[in-house]
Amino acid sequence: MRKSLAAAAVVAGTLGLPVLAALPASAATSGGQTYSATLSPVPLNGQTSASGNLMLMLNGNSATITENASGLASTFMGGPFPHVQHIHGGADGVCPTASADANHDGLITTTEGAPSYGPILTTLSKSGGTTPADGTNTKTSPSGSSFQYSRTIQLDSATVQAINGGTAVIVVHGLNPATAPKAATTEKSELVPSLPQAATAPAICGKLVASQMGSVPSGGAATGAGGTAGTQDVGILAIGGMLLAGSGAYAARRFATR
Numbered sequence: 614m615r616k617s618l619a620a621a622a623v624v625a626g627t628l629g630l631p632v633l634a635a636l637p638a639s640a641a642t643s644g645g646q647t648y649s650a651t652l653s654p655v656p657l658n659g660q661t662s663a664s665g666n667l668m669l670m671l672n673g674n675s676a677t678i679t680e681n682a683s684g685l686a687s688t689f690m691g692g693p694f695p696h697v698q699h700i701h702g703g704a705d706g707v708c709p710t711a712s713a714d715a716n717h718d719g720l721i722t723t724t725e726g727a728p729s730y731g732p733i734l735t736t737l738s739k740s741g742g743t744t745p746a747d748g749t750n751t752k753t754s755p756s757g758s759s760f761q762y763s764r765t766i767q768l769d770s771a772t773v774q775a776i777n778g779g780t781a782v783i784v785v786h787g788l789n790p791a792t793a794p795k796a797a798t799t800e801k802s803e804l805v806p807s808l809p810q811a812a813t814a815p816a817i818c819g820k821l822v823a824s825q826m827g828s829v830p831s832g833g834a835a836t837g838a839g840g841t842a843g844t845q846d847v848g849i850l851a852i853g854g855m856l857l858a859g860s861g862a863y864a865a866r867r868f869a870t871r
C-alpha cells in the first residue's frame with residue numbers, strides 16, 4: 614500500500630498531474646490534503662550544504678510521508694551517522710533564527726529551537742514507534758549523508774492539530790562535527806547526555822505548508838515529461854528503498870554491538 618501510493622505520486626508528479634487524482638479512490642474521496650516542507654540549514658549550526666524536501670499526504674490521521682535529504686553528516690563512530698527526525702509543533706510554527714541561541718555559545722540546540730518549532734510531536738522513524746518517546750532512537754532513524762524516506766504512519770491528535778493549525782515543523786537532527794560550531798563537540802546533548810550536542814542538535818528545518826498540488830521531492834520530478842520517465846523514476850524509488858532498508862539494518866547492528 615505504501616509503495617503503491619509513493620509510486621502513484623512519482624508518476625503523477627512526473628506527468629504534471631495532481632497527485633490526488635492518481636491515488637486510489639478511497640484516498641482521493643476522503644478529503645486528503647497534501648503538505649510539503651523545504652528543509653534548510655538551521656542558522657549557526659554549520660550544516661550549510663545540507664538540504665531536503667518532504668511531502669506529507671494527510672487523510673484523517675493517516676500520513677503518507679516521502680522525503681529526500683542530502684548534505685548531512687555522513688559517519689559517526691565508524692557507522693552511518695544517525696539522523697533522528699520529527700514533526701515538531703504547537704509553538705510559533707517556524708524554524709529558529711540565529712537569535713534562538715539563548716546562551717550565546719554559537720550553537721542552536723534542540724531545546725533552544727523549541728520556542729520556534731515546539732516540542733517533538735511525532736518521530737519520523739523508519740520502523741517501530743513514532744511517539745515523542747521514540748525521538749532519540751538512533752536504531753530506527755534514517756542515517757548517512759543523504760537518505761530517501763517513505764512511510765505511512767498514524768498521527769496522534771496533537772500532531773494532526775499542529776498540521777491543520779499551521780504550527781507543524783519538520784526537523785532533522787545531527788551535525789557534522791567538522792563544520793559545526795565548537796560547542797557542538799564540547800557540550801553534552803540535553804536530549805542524550807552521553808552524546809555530544811552534535812548528535813542531536815537540529816541540522817535542517819522546514820515549516821509544513823499546505824499545497825494545492827502534490828509535489829515530489831527533488832530528484833523525481835523535473836527530469837522531463839513522458840510515460841517512460843515515470844516508469845524509470847518508480848524503479849529508482851524502489852531501488853532506493855531497498856538500499857535504505859539495507860543500510861538501516863546495518864546501522865542497527867552497528868549500534869547494537871557497540
Ligand SMILES: [Cu+2]
Binds near residue numbers: 700785
Ligand atoms: Cu526534532
